[in-house]
Amino acid sequence: MRPIDPVRYTPFFSFRDGQLAAESVTLERVAQRVGTPTYVYSRRAIETAWRKFDRAVSGVPHTVCYSVKANSNLSILRALARLGSGFDIVSGGELERLRRAGVSGDRIVFSGVGKTREEIREALAAKILLFNVESEAELDALAGEAARRGIAAPAALRVNPDVQAGGHPHISTGRRVHKFGVDWERAPQVYAAGLRLRSIRWRGVTAHVGSQILALDPFRLALDRLGHLIGRLRREGVTIEFLDFGGGLGIRYGHEKPPEFRSYGKLVARTARKLNCRLLLEPGRAIVGAAGVLLTRVIYRKENHGKAFLIVDAAMNDLMRPALYGAVHPIARARRPLRGERWTRADIVGPVCETGDSFLSDWPVPEIEAGDLMAIWGAGAYGFVLSSNYNSRRRAAEVMVDGTRFRVIRRRERFDDLVRGE
Numbered sequence: 165m166r167p168i169d170p171v172r173y174t175p176f177f178s179f180r181d182g183q184l185a186a187e188s189v190t191l192e193r194v195a196q197r198v199g200t201p202t203y204v205y206s207r208r209a210i211e212t213a214w215r216k217f218d219r220a221v222s223g224v225p226h227t228v229c230y231s232v233k234a235n236s237n238l239s240i241l242r243a244l245a246r247l248g249s250g251f252d253i254v255s256g257g258e259l260e261r262l263r264r265a266g267v268s269g270d271r272i273v274f275s276g277v278g279k280t281r282e283e284i285r286e287a288l289a290a291k292i293l294l295f296n297v298e299s300e301a302e303l304d305a306l307a308g309e310a311a312r313r314g315i316a317a318p319a320a321l322r323v324n325p326d327v328q329a330g331g332h333p334h335i336s337t338g339r340r341v342h343k344f345g346v347d348w349e350r351a352p353q354v355y356a357a358g359l360r361l362r363s364i365r366w367r368g369v370t371a372h373v374g375s376q377i378l379a380l381d382p383f384r385l386a387l388d389r390l391g392h393l394i395g396r397l398r399r400e401g402v403t404i405e406f407l408d409f410g411g412g413l414g415i416r417y418g419h420e421k422p423p424e425f426r427s428y429g430k431l432v433a434r435t436a437r438k439l440n441c442r443l444l445l446e447p448g449r450a451i452v453g454a455a456g457v458l459l460t461r462v463i464y465r466k467e468n469h470g471k472a473f474l475i476v477d478a479a480m481n482d483l484m485r486p487a488l489y490g491a492v493h494p495i496a497r498a499r500r501p502l503r504g505e506r507w508t509r510a511d512i513v514g515p516v517c518e519t520g521d522s523f524l525s526d527w528p529v530p531e532i533e534a535g536d537l538m539a540i541w542g543a544g545a546y547g548f549v550l551s552s553n554y555n556s557r558r559r560a561a562e563v564m565v566d567g568t569r570f571r572v573i574r575r576r577e578r579f580d581d582l583v584r585g586e
């Protein structure tokens with residue numbers, strides 16, 4: 165009845181003297197100083213993942229544009245900027261974060277189906293590298309705003325390669341039925357329309373097929389279609405310098421077996437080389453997902469009809485993924501299980517007044533009492549950023565561990581924060 169043991173596959177978290185630690189800092193130390201719930205990230209885990217991803221495509225000219233939406237904490241953005249990362253944004257808010265992190269526009273690509281005129285103006289002023297345009301209507305808006313500035317906007321069209329991919333219906337994006345991009349059959353028409361607009365400068369093609377993708381086949385199929393499209397566009401006189409292949413590479417939460425960065429990198433680099441394109445990639449989860457845990461303490465233990473519940477102080481408002489996608493984030497006690505300890509099963513749930521506020525059901529747990537510290541794994545991506553104030557809960561603190569030290573990179577919200585603006 166032993167559970168999945170993430171310590172075995174995340175080298176930056178380990179037991180030290182029986183205590184779970186991020187790098188050299190025990191989580192108990194963090195919890196005592198900062199309280200719970202708290203997101204804890206390993207800086208080395210983030211940096212190592214980024215470097216490894218970058219190296220996987222080092223055979224071709226490329227920029228790894230970290231997808232800011234996965235985790236937009238300024239300290240994480242700064243750490244990645246220092247490594248030379250580019251960035252993929254989806255809003256004016258994310259652009260502003262990058263500005264505050266000191267990132268220049270030429271390292272930014274802008275995706276998203278609903279860029280407003282205001283956001284387009286801000287991005288033009290920031291001189292970003294590429295607008296990933298998702299419709300004809302957006303192309304017109306971009307052209308209009310660029311014309312007003314007397315410039316030509318650098319653009320790529322997001323095409324929808326119609327492949328089935330992604331770990332859950334809510335995070336697969338590349339099918340025809342989805343709102344994203346333009347059908348790949350119709351793309352040539354949109355490019356032709358762009359050629360007639362003096363304030364649009366086509367520079368590439370972009371696609372993003374989904375998230376938490378655990379096989380290479382959907383990527384292969386999409387790349388194949390993009391290759392054909394790029395060939396045709398060039399024959400029709402469109403300049404294509406960039407192939408922006410989005411993000412989507414999955415990670416291991418529990419039993420998943422995602423492709424290695426290396427095999428993914430080889431596949432995309434091969435296509436980029438063949439097409440003679442500069443490769444842009446927008447990984448989010450693959451960079452930060454495994455680098456973070458959500459620390460939480462058990463408030464109560466209770467039984468209902470013979471079923472055990474551990475009620476913890478983190479809830480669905482802190483980490484939405486289980487409620488939203490049925491995602492399984494393994495949870496472990498921050499104290500190493502002892503030999504001979506009795507294991508039982510329990511539901512691990514939060515205090516929010518919703519049945520959906522459950523992290524895991526029937527999960528194997530060692531002996532756990534109120535006050536025990538627990539770590540919810542794989543919480544680095546789409547964790548804090550998706551959190552809310554539901555039930556008037558203050559959003560969690562975020563902590564960055566760096567070797568033997570740690571730093572609060574976002575303080576826990578105060579009650580004043582809850583009513584600000586009301």
Ligand code: LLP
Nearest residue numbers: 231275372375376411412446447448449546
């Ligand atoms: N590029 C574009 C255009 C995207 O839409 C996304 C994610 C990415 C890059 C980064 O994808 P990644 O490498 O992280 O898979 N909240 C969901 C995931 C939503 C993904 C949205 N788009 C979750 O928690 O699983």
